[in-house]
Amino acid sequence: xxASIKVDICVIGAGSGGLSVAAGASQLGVSVALVERHLMGxxxxxxxxxxxxxxxxxxxxxxxxRIAGRFGISSGPxxxxxxxxxxxxxxxxxxxxxxxxxERFRALGVNVIEGAARFTGRREIDVDGQSxxxxxxxxxxxxxxLVPPIPGLNDVPYLTNETxxxxxxxxxxxxxxxxxxxxxxxxxxxRRLGSAVTVIEMARLLPNDDEELTTVVQDCLVREGIDIRxxxxxxxxAGGDDEVAVSLDNxxxxxxxxxxxxxxxxxxxxxxxxxxxxxxxxPKGITVNSGLRTSNKxxxxxxxxxxxxxxxxVAGHHAGVxxxxxxxxxxxxxxxxxxxPWVTYTDPELAHVGLRxxxxxxxVGEINILRFPFAENDRAQAERDTAGMIKIVTxxxxxxxxxxxxxxxxxxxxxxxxxxxxxxxxxGAMAGIIWPYPTFGEVGHRAAGSYFMPKLFTDRxxxxxxxxxxxx
Numbered sequence: 243x244x245a246s247i248k249v250d251i252c253v254i255g256a257g258s259g260g261l262s263v264a265a266g267a268s269q270l271g272v273s274v275a276l277v278e279r280h281l282m283g284x285x286x287x288x289x290x291x292x293x294x295x296x297x298x299x300x301x302x303x304x305x306x307x308r309i310a311g312r313f314g315i316s317s318g319p320x321x322x323x324x325x326x327x328x329x330x331x332x333x334x335x336x337x338x339x340x341x342x343x344x345e346r347f348r349a350l351g352v353n354v355i356e357g358a359a360r361f362t363g364r365r366e367i368d369v370d371g372q373s374x375x376x377x378x379x380x381x382x383x384x385x386x387x388l389v390p391p392i393p394g395l396n397d398v399p400y401l402t403n404e405t406x407x408x409x410x411x412x413x414x415x416x417x418x419x420x421x422x423x424x425x426x427x428x429x430x431x432x433r434r435l436g437s438a439v440t441v442i443e444m445a446r447l448l449p450n451d452d453e454e455l456t457t458v459v460q461d462c463l464v465r466e467g468i469d470i471r472x473x474x475x476x477x478x479x480a481g482g483d484d485e486v487a488v489s490l491d492n493x494x495x496x497x498x499x500x501x502x503x504x505x506x507x508x509x510x511x512x513x514x515x516x517x518x519x520x521x522x523x524x525p526k527g528i529t530v531n532s533g534l535r536t537s538n539k540x541x542x543x544x545x546x547x548x549x550x551x552x553x554x555x556v557a558g559h560h561a562g563v564x565x566x567x568x569x570x571x572x573x574x575x576x577x578x579x580x581x582x583p584w585v586t587y588t589d590p591e592l593a594h595v596g597l598r599x600x601x602x603x604x605x606v607g608e609i610n611i612l613r614f615p616f617a618e619n620d621r622a623q624a625e626r627d628t629a630g631m632i633k634i635v636t637x638x639x640x641x642x643x644x645x646x647x648x649x650x651x652x653x654x655x656x657x658x659x660x661x662x663x664x665x666x667x668x669x670g671a672m673a674g675i676i677w678p679y680p681t682f683g684e685v686g687h688r689a690a691g692s693y694f695m696p697k698l699f700t701d702r703x704x705x706x707x708x709x710x711x712x713x714x
Contacts, residue, residue: 247353249273251568252367252376254359254514257284259545259557260382261342266565268351275376276347277369279358283342285384285403285546286554287335293407294427296334298587300327301434305466305589312626322436324412331407361519364538378540378568381521381528382557383514385546388506390419393478398486400479400501403428413437413500417488419476420504421447423586426463428502430588433468440469440496442488447472448586452598455648458630459588471496509547524549532575533567534560542568551582580644583660585653590630593652596644596663602635609643610636612669614689616649621680625650632685634659640668640693647685655683669693 251267253260256278264276281288307320340346344354357370366375387402389395401409403424416432418425421443433439441447441463447470448456464470475491479501488496509527516522522529522537527549534542542564545557559577566574583595602609612634616622630649636642645659662672673690677683697703 246373246375247275247355249275249353249374249376251275251378251380252277252374253380253382254367255284255382255384255510255545255547256282256342256347256354257382257384257545257557258286258554259561260284260380261347262558262561263380263382263544263564264347264352265350266561267569268347270565270569272569273353274351275353275355275374277355277357277359277367277374279356282344282347283339285386287338287342289404289407291554292335292338293331294403294424294431295587296331297327297407297431297435298427298589300330301431302589304436305434322412324435325410327435328407328410358513360513361515361521364519365540378542379519380564380568381514381536381541381543381547382545383510383547385507385509385527385552387503388508389503390476390505392419392476394480398479398481398501399483400486400503402503406502409500415440415498416500416502417486417496417498418442418502418504419488420506421445421470421472422450422504422506423448423584425502425504426459426586426588428504429468430463430466433463433466438467438469438498440471440498442474442476442490442496443470443472444475445472448592451586451592451594452633452646455592455631455633455646458648459586459590459592462590462629463588469496507546507552509549511547533573534563534576535567550576551579551584553582553584556582577664581660581664583656585656587653590627590649591652592646592648593656594644594646595656595660596642597635598644598646599633599635602637602643606637606643608638610638610640610693612636612689612692614685614692616682616685618688619680619682619685621682621684622650624680632689634669634686634689636669636693640670642667642669642672645686649682649685651682655686658683659686 250272252275253264254277264274268274304320307317310317347354355369359367359369362368415438418429418441421441429439429441447460477489477491480487486501511523520538527547528543530536530543530548536543544560546552563574563576566572580596586592613631615631617628622628627650632647635644642662669690677687
């Protein structure tokens with residue numbers, strides 16, 4: 243038998259959160275075992291953030307060729323080499339992979355063990371016959387695509403985010419079930435790369451974002467030729483290798499060449515034998531407290547598997563909380579959900595932090611809504627990229643409660659507003675900053691300044707100014 247391994251911390255899952263914990267703990271001088279059953283880098287590197295943004299970049303390049311005429315530049319139609327596009331995606335993954343590799347982490351002093359972990363006790367796991375005991379465990383196993391119980395689905399080939407990037411041939415007509423971030427990003431990327439695309443969503447498009455802003459995204463997608471069906475349910479699917487037919491509850495049948503499921507995620511907990519470790523869980527994931535401890539105080543859970551917001555930056559934040567709790571014994575807690583930003587990388591991008599309008603009204607009562615359109619931004623006009631707006635929600639006293647933005651570079655432009663929400667800043671602090679001209683970011687400055695307009699240009703202030711002019 244292989245000798246058992248004893249370490250200070252054992253991390254299960256080598257996605258972004260697990261890698262951060264393993265690297266941080268090892269560099270702080272404690273012994274670390276890192277267990278991964280599949281690919282280093284997890285979903286983000288191999289099937290999520292990295293390949294999707296690489297594919298979106300390829301789609302945007304093709305789109306820019308098609309619309310170059312608006313700048314007085316003539317060009318021929320874009321020629322799409324599907325295999326070369328997929329190789330571009332693989333090359334991007336390969337360029338980042340060394341940072342997440344087994345070799346790098348072993349060089350950092352981490353004992354990387356390749357295999358599937360299963361708890362055999364409250365402080366012990368088995369990995370393919372290898373026993374590992376640890377003072378602390380960190381479960382960072384992530385999530386996987388949810389396969390909905392649609393009649394006929396088991397008899398039809400379908401794609402998920404784990405398989406769609408392996409398609410080397412162009413898809414004639416991609417049908418996407420699910421209108422969340424993954425669904426709409428993949429819909430736009432494939433449409434711009436030459437496929438016909440239909441999106442089917444039972445609610446509205448991007449239901450977790452402000453509807454006033456998601457309408458801007460939807461209108462742009464429709465103008466690019468994407469067929470969007472919202473408020474309908476999928477009743478069944480049928481077909482074979484060459485065609486798939488999706489029947490909807492309104493009687494319509496959508497026919498295409500490929501089917502992509504983007505209908506949600508599920509936590510990867512099924513094979514961990516959490517009962518043996520005394521770790522409480524539900525279908526949403528592992529139950530944790532504000533410090534990410536599970537019902538077994540020696541075990542933490544971070545990232546998607548912890549059942550909260552499923553973003554790579556959340557997993558990174560969780561990793562820092564666990565390091566402070568487990569190693570420094572500090573009472574660190576995760577940030578409340580309203581302080582966590584997110585971005586959907588469509589074109590235009592859609593970004594958000596804080597409270598949406600409806601939630602703000604319910605929580606604080608009287609609020610102010612500030613808006614400013616990209617169409618009135620000089621840089622946006624210069625670049626002919628004017629779709630979208632910023633929408634700021636403040637309390638009665640001017641405290642910034644939430645910001646939503648749709649437009650060019652919205653994810654980058656959101657950064658100062660993330661700080662405003664996180665630090666409880668008032669709108670005056672944002673209005674008083676000097677923003678460089680001409681930048682897209684001025685939309686936020688102009689919106690912030692509009693907060694003071696009703697108070698500044700009044701009969702009273704005019705009377706004061708007229709009175710002061712009498713003194714020279």
